[in-house]
Amino acid sequence: MNNEYGRRKGLHVIKFLLLGALFIAVIGFVTMQLWNCLIPDLFHGPQISFWQALGLLLLGKLLFGWNHHQRSWGDKWNRGREWKARFKEKMATMTPEEREKMREQLSNRCRSGFGRWQKEEWDDFKKEEKETH
Template identity: 40%
Template sequence: MNRVLKFVACVALGVLAVFLFGWVTMSLWNWLIPVLFAGPVITFWQAMGLLLLSKILFSGLGGGGKRGCHRHSAETYAWKEKFYNKFSSMSPEERAALKQKMKDKWCRWEEGASAKDSTGSNG
């Protein structure tokens, strides 16, 4: 029975928190936006819609949130260790060649900037 009571209390607290966030959003909007930007006054349900829209836009609909981004699998660490071992065993000439190859592949935008500068067009 104690677990059921805790569950009901958590659900009630969650619902209360959602309504509190909606009320705070509505109050802040109606206090600031009409005065600062001559915007409209909104209702509670419009404020709840704004909260939902901001949730979708800024954190997505995924269940994992940011927690999934910070977890690294064993394969990630194995790949990094393998790359580090390979890179550290290279001679300085091989490292320079690899760096140049990567620069040629991934830094093409620098070529366009240097070509623009050489034509003498200074925006």
């Protein structure tokens, strides 16, 4: 069976599998050699075999993750700045009444104390407390 370029698909799959196996073998061999050159001399640790080196690589991937696409701290700070810029743009396009309504909603959400108590609920709570004492 041929692909769109007139090449056989089977050859590409076999080549991919062989190169993948070669890559894993080279990485395992390099890990084994580095371990056996450094760890026994520095820390008096044991020497390891090729299969133990592959096991260490797999363990490291399981513990520390499979991808390296995590964002840096700089990206996180930049996202915060983007959010602030969008918020300022939104506030600039609001009417004074809409701004005042938003400020009131935010102040209700950000009240000090435990939970998100509304002023009326707090007053009712205080009245009940005075009546019981």
